[in-house]
Amino acid sequence: xxxxxxxxxxxxxxxxxxxxxxxxxxxxxxxxxxxxxxxxxxxxxxxxxxxxxxxxxxxxxxxxxxxxxxx
Numbered sequence: 238x239x240x241x242x243x244x245x246x247x248x249x250x251x252x253x254x255x256x257x258x259x260x261x262x263x264x265x266x267x268x269x270x271x272x273x274x275x276x277x278x279x280x281x282x283x284x285x286x287x288x289x290x291x292x293x294x295x296x297x298x299x300x301x302x303x304x305x306x307x308x
Contacts, residue, residue, distance in 0.1 A: 239270045239271070240270070241269070241299040242269045242275035242298060242299060243268055243269075243275075244267055244282065247264055247292070247293070248262065252293060255293075255295065258291075272296070275296045279295070
């Protein structure tokens with residue numbers, strides 16, 4: 238199984254947290270087969286919104302959720 242990573246972002250209520258304001262407005266950047274490509278996509282999306290402190294993008298390690306015993 239490949240180590241899938243999901244990159245998404247949106248407006249948060251607190252820039253230090255993960256409480257997204259409007260789940261309907263989430264920006265799904267994509268699914269990636271490895272951490273390096275996910276980080277590249279995260280960095281690119283984050284830099285596009287660098288002037289907006291309430292926008293936050295994250296990388297989710299889907300492989301850890303799908304098979305937690307193999308961490």
